[in-house]
Amino acid sequence: MFNNYEELNDEQIDVLREIGNIGAGNAATALSTILEDRVEITLPKVRIIDFDLAINSLGGSEAMTVGVLVNFTGEANGMIMFLLNMEDAKGITDLLVGSQDENGENIEILDELKLSAIKEIGNILSSSYINSIATLTWLSIEISIPYIAIDMAGAIMSVPMIEFGTLGDKVMYIEESFIGESHQLKSSIILFAEIDTLKLIMERLGISI
Numbered sequence: 522m523f524n525n526y527e528e529l530n531d532e533q534i535d536v537l538r539e540i541g542n543i544g545a546g547n548a549a550t551a552l553s554t555i556l557e558d559r560v561e562i563t564l565p566k567v568r569i570i571d572f573d574l575a576i577n578s579l580g581g582s583e584a585m586t587v588g589v590l591v592n593f594t595g596e597a598n599g600m601i602m603f604l605l606n607m608e609d610a611k612g613i614t615d616l617l618v619g620s621q622d623e624n625g626e627n628i629e630i631l632d633e634l635k636l637s638a639i640k641e642i643g644n645i646l647s648s649s650y651i652n653s654i655a656t657l658t659w660l661s662i663e664i665s666i667p668y669i670a671i672d673m674a675g676a677i678m679s680v681p682m683i684e685f686g687t688l689g690d691k692v693m694y695i696e697e698s699f700i701g702e703s704h705q706l707k708s709s710i711i712l713f714a715e716i717d718t719l720k721l722i723m724e725r726l727g728i729s730i
Contacts, residue, residue, distance in 0.1 A: 544650035582675030589643025
């Protein structure tokens with residue numbers, strides 16, 4: 522029996538890794554549809570790591586980061602965050618909405634239209650992971666509207682730290698690279714499920730808790 526992420530055994534962590542791998546594959550398919558381009562994904566790195574290590578993996582606490590947060594509720598409860606560095610955020614939105622304004626001048630900032638595009642991408646990719654869990658476990662899961670923020674990585678990561686820190690200082694951290702014909706996108710996913718949700722997932726998949 523486990524009561525926090527630190528107490529997960531190797532078999533249970535492997536199950537979470539496999540869920541992450543399936544979610545990443547579904548996310549690549551969704552991204553292909555969004556970009557109208559074939560998108561392949563490198564083998565995602567799925568780790569259970571400390572909050573501090575997750576922040577360092579994002580470039581350090583002061584690295585400017587774009588984050589899209591989605592809460593999930595129902596028979597499973599938790600949150601998932603889709604994270605991009607500023608360069609990749611601008612690159613992916615340039616593909617979707619263009620890099621010039623109505624006067625033909627280059628846009629170097631993330632304007633409202635681009636932020637909306639990132640929010641939609643984050644929502645779709647996050648949903649890919651949640652739907653993977655729902656499909657594998659037959660759990661009924663609902664997701665919230667997406668929330669977007671641009672801030673330093675340390676500030677963005679403070680959200681799950683405050684909400685779930687009492688359950689331990691570890692999160693499921695997924696690093697992935699999406700590769701298309703004319704672009705490459707590196708992103709990170711932070712997935713944090715409540716302990717009762719983790720137990721239910723394990724039970725549904727026949728894994729001893």
